[in-house]
Amino acid sequence: MSIDPLVGLGTVGIGFGTVGIIALQCLASLAVFGYFRRVKSTPGFATVVAPLVAFAGLGFALYLAVEKFELLSGATNAFVNALPTLLLVTFAAGACYAAWLRTKRRAHYLRITELMTTTPQS
Incomplete structure (x- = not known):
């Protein structure tokens, strides 16, 4: 069965x-x-x-x-x-991508962080 x-x-x-x-x-x-x-x-x-x-x-x-x-x-x-190791791999990949953005594409990184920290005007 x-x-x-x-x-x-x-x-x-x-x-x-x-x-x-x-x-x-x-x-x-x-x-x-x-x-x-x-x-x-x-x-x-x-x-x-x-x-x-x-x-x-x-x-x-x-x-x-x-x-x-x-x-x-x-x-x-x-x-x-x-499968739970996929969470660790995904987290590590995201952290590496964020570090790469922060060093190599600073303007793009700052725009993302600005979008995350501003509140929408209603």
Whole structure:
């Protein structure tokens, strides 16, 4: 008795999405900490401790989700269980591209960052 391929794909997709969301939340907690350090906010629980505790907890959850991906996805295939490494590869490729833009095409990089930091006028 085998599993329906679409059911298997669905569980793997949900597992992969879960790992991605945990990774994004982990990075967001670092971004919150970095933001409050950059604006020189008064150190406190909400600006230092909470983001770092969140980063540690989410980092551990991410480790567990990647380490036990076969339990999360329900798949026993080695290729499928290697899918979380795609998140790392994609993140590294994006970081390298951003570094290249910042050094080689500075005007384009500044335009992108300007678009990301300005609020639309309504």
